[in-house]
Amino acid sequence: MAKQRMQQCLTCGAFSLKTTCPLCGERAQAAAPLKWSPEDHRAALRRQMNGVEEAEWPSKLATLPSLEDMKAQAPAEEE
Numbered sequence: 001m002a003k004q005r006m007q008q009c010l011t012c013g014a015f016s017l018k019t020t021c022p023l024c025g026e027r028a029q030a031a032a033p034l035k036w037s038p039e040d041h042r043a044a045l046r047r048q049m050n051g052v053e054e055a056e057w058p059s060k061l062a063t064l065p066s067l068e069d070m071k072a073q074a075p076a077e078e079e
C-alpha cells in the first residue's frame, strides 16, 4: 500500500486507504487538505492546481452587483 492517508474517490466519493477506489475502480486522492505551513512549501503547486496564474482566473471570483443595481434594489426590499 503506497499511502496510509485516507483517500476519497474523485468519482463516487467513497473513502478508503487505497489510491484506487474499491467500489468503482476510479482514482482516489487524499481526503484531507495539505498540511499548512507558514513557509508554504507547496504554494506554487496550490496556485497551479487552482489556476490562479491563468489570465481568466480573476473573472471566476465572486463579485457583488454594481452599486447602481444595489441602490435600485434597496427601496423595494425596505418596503
Ligand SMILES: [Zn+2]
Pocket (backbone or CB within 6 Å): 009, 010, 011, 012, 013, 014, 021, 022, 023, 024, 025, 026
Ligand atoms: Zn469510486
